[in-house]
Amino acid sequence: MIIAANLKTNLTRKQTTEYLNTLDSLIDASNSTQEVLVFPATSSLNPHAGKVIVGAQNAYPATNGAFTGEIGSEHLAEFGITTILIGHSERRHVLGESQEELVTKFNFYKDLGFKIVYCVGEPLSLREEGEEAMMKYIDAQYEGIDLNYKNLIIAYEPVWAIGTGLTPTSKDIEDLHSKLKEKCSAPLLYGGSVKVANAKEVLGLKSVDGILVGGAALNVEDFNTMINFAQEIE
Ligand code: PGA
Numbered sequence: 001m002i003i004a005a006n007l008k009t010n011l012t013r014k015q016t017t018e019y020l021n022t023l024d025s026l027i028d029a030s031n032s033t034q035e036v037l038v039f040p041a042t043s044s045l046n047p048h049a050g051k052v053i054v055g056a057q058n059a060y061p062a063t064n065g066a067f068t069g070e071i072g073s074e075h076l077a078e079f080g081i082t083t084i085l086i087g088h089s090e091r092r093h094v095l096g097e098s099q100e101e102l103v104t105k106f107n108f109y110k111d112l113g114f115k116i117v118y119c120v121g122e123p124l125s126l127r128e129e130g131e132e133a134m135m136k137y138i139d140a141q142y143e144g145i146d147l148n149y150k151n152l153i154i155a156y157e158p159v160w161a162i163g164t165g166l167t168p169t170s171k172d173i174e175d176l177h178s179k180l181k182e183k184c185s186a187p188l189l190y191g192g193s194v195k196v197a198n199a200k201e202v203l204g205l206k207s208v209d210g211i212l213v214g215g216a217a218l219n220v221e222d223f224n225t226m227i228n229f230a231q232e233i234e
Pocket of ligand 1: 006157161162163164165191192193194212213214215216
């Protein structure tokens with residue numbers, strides 16, 4: 001399975017280095033064969049040689065240029081980064097990235113052969129409007145994305161479940177994931193308030209190929225426990 005940690009705007013470079021080294025030792029000690037991805041804050045990126053795959057939370061769709069505040073692909077190349085998160089709810093809703101911008105970013109990093117974790121998910125108001133409105137909203141987030149891209153991973157993360165402690169029921173996750181699997185055969189992760197207490201149940205669902213964990217992954221032992229759950233289930 002794929003077990004991913006989105007560290008968001010947390011952990012300095014020093015703390016991130018410690019985090020990654022500890023995680024690698026824990027993974028080595030348990031002989032885990034799970035695919036583990038960690039997305040540190042941009043200024044905490046560093047070359048990393050262990051089993052953990054380090055990815056970028058964001059980058060601009062350009063090699064370099066006049067894009068104040070952004071980094072380009074050459075800045076990722078400096079650290080050997082070939083994995084990127086695109087379409088995260090905070091990028092869409094807090095930073096205001098449009099579907100069109102996300103598609104441009106997706107295509108740019110696809111052309112470079114990056115492993116792309118592409119996130120989709122509905123706000124609460126859409127879920128409350130009912131199934132049809134919710135699916136229409138999620139469908140629009142697939143627009144323009146090459147669903148046959150071989151290095152694609154999709155993460156379904158309901159906006160209302162991110163960082164709130166709320167999660168859909170297992171049945172709701174299973175139903176929604178089954179629908180998303182019909183659209184695209186790429187591995188499908190669930191994200192949104194996954195923690196040690198619920199990770200085993202989520203990972204045990206048939207249509208869940210892994211998890212994307214935010215807050216609960218900041219504790220490296222907890223994150224490793226979730227990796228071990230995936231190993232037991234597989
Ligand atoms: P959370 O975040 O686990 O803190 O809910 C998940 C995410 O944003 O990827």
